[in-house]
Amino acid sequence: MTGALSGLVEHRYADLGHVPLHYVEAGEGPLVVLLHGFPQFWYMWRAQIPALVAAGFRVVAPDMRGYNLSEKPGRVSDYRVELLARDVERLILALGAKSAVVVGHDWGAIAGWFTAMQHPERVTKLAILNVPHPVRFVRGLFKLEQLRKSWYVFALQVPGPPGRRIEREVFARFLLDIRRDPARPGTFGEEDIERYTEAMARPGSLTAACNYYRALVRRNPATTRAMLKKIEAPTLVIWGERDRYLSPGLAEPNRSWVPNLRVERLPNASHWVAEDSPAEVNALLLDFLNGA
Numbered sequence: 093m094t095g096a097l098s099g100l101v102e103h104r105y106a107d108l109g110h111v112p113l114h115y116v117e118a119g120e121g122p123l124v125v126l127l128h129g130f131p132q133f134w135y136m137w138r139a140q141i142p143a144l145v146a147a148g149f150r151v152v153a154p155d156m157r158g159y160n161l162s163e164k165p166g167r168v169s170d171y172r173v174e175l176l177a178r179d180v181e182r183l184i185l186a187l188g189a190k191s192a193v194v195v196g197h198d199w200g201a202i203a204g205w206f207t208a209m210q211h212p213e214r215v216t217k218l219a220i221l222n223v224p225h226p227v228r229f230v231r232g233l234f235k236l237e238q239l240r241k242s243w244y245v246f247a248l249q250v251p252g253p254p255g256r257r258i259e260r261e262v263f264a265r266f267l268l269d270i271r272r273d274p275a276r277p278g279t280f281g282e283e284d285i286e287r288y289t290e291a292m293a294r295p296g297s298l299t300a301a302c303n304y305y306r307a308l309v310r311r312n313p314a315t316t317r318a319m320l321k322k323i324e325a326p327t328l329v330i331w332g333e334r335d336r337y338l339s340p341g342l343a344e345p346n347r348s349w350v351p352n353l354r355v356e357r358l359p360n361a362s363h364w365v366a367e368d369s370p371a372e373v374n375a376l377l378l379d380f381l382n383g384a
Contacts, residue, residue, distance in 0.1 A: 333361065
């Protein structure tokens with residue numbers, strides 16, 4: 093798949109006025125912004141970028157703050173969800189657009205949810221891969237089944253040197269899961285694992301990526317509740333039901349929060365749905381993007 097990207101994407105930087113972001117760009121047409129999750133970077137969209145470009149879209153996939161070649165602010169508070177949403181909003185404007193389709197997986201999906209709530213004028217359509225709506229997630233997080241699945245969120249709250257050790261253990265666990273989760277053999281080749289490992293080995297990257305989880309737990313819940321708003325943009329949720337981190341019951345938001353909603357479940361896909369089921373995901377995205 094790397095060969096399909098060779099000569100297709102251009103590497104650029106956006107100076108957003110607060111944190112420079114590295115991104116790749118390809119194609120011409122309506123803007124689609126692809127937001128990755130943990131422990132990945134823009135490369136997770138390697139199967140989607142060529143398909144979207146071929147369908148006539150301009151595709152931009154950034155390294156989110158803290159990841160790979162983007163800036164890595166040093167404080168936990170630098171990774172609050174409202175700052176992630178602000179990055180997306182400012183990136184869209186820096187690209188010369190007024191709005192975009194926003195597609196997110198994992199932490200990129202959380203950024204997508206909050207961008208659509210905090211900056212609705214920037215989001216024409218929203219596509220979410222395997223992350224629940226914030227209201228659904230908070231209500232489900234402390235149920236016993238989900239607590240078992242989300243153990244790493246709380247383990248990462250340990251400070252100091254023990255916390256650094258836990259970071260390495262969590263990343264190693266995720267790499268193990270990437271190898272064994274997908275239903276399609278060979279989804280992740282050695283080159284893919286090497287690229288994710290190399291990106292996370294950059295100075296400060298692993299701590300920055302784990303700070304997303306720290307910032308999520310440490311913030312005042314009332315502050316987050318005040319940010320929650322109805323999402324009017326057409327929204328597609330794609331959910332791989334073999335997700336070891338998130339219960340399938342979390343997939344569908346309450347329609348009072350997301351009235352223009354479509355949910356597509358892929359029973360044989362894992363949490364890494366864009367990579368282990370690329371044909372299905374691409375078909376769903378293109379149908380959604382090309383629809384009314």
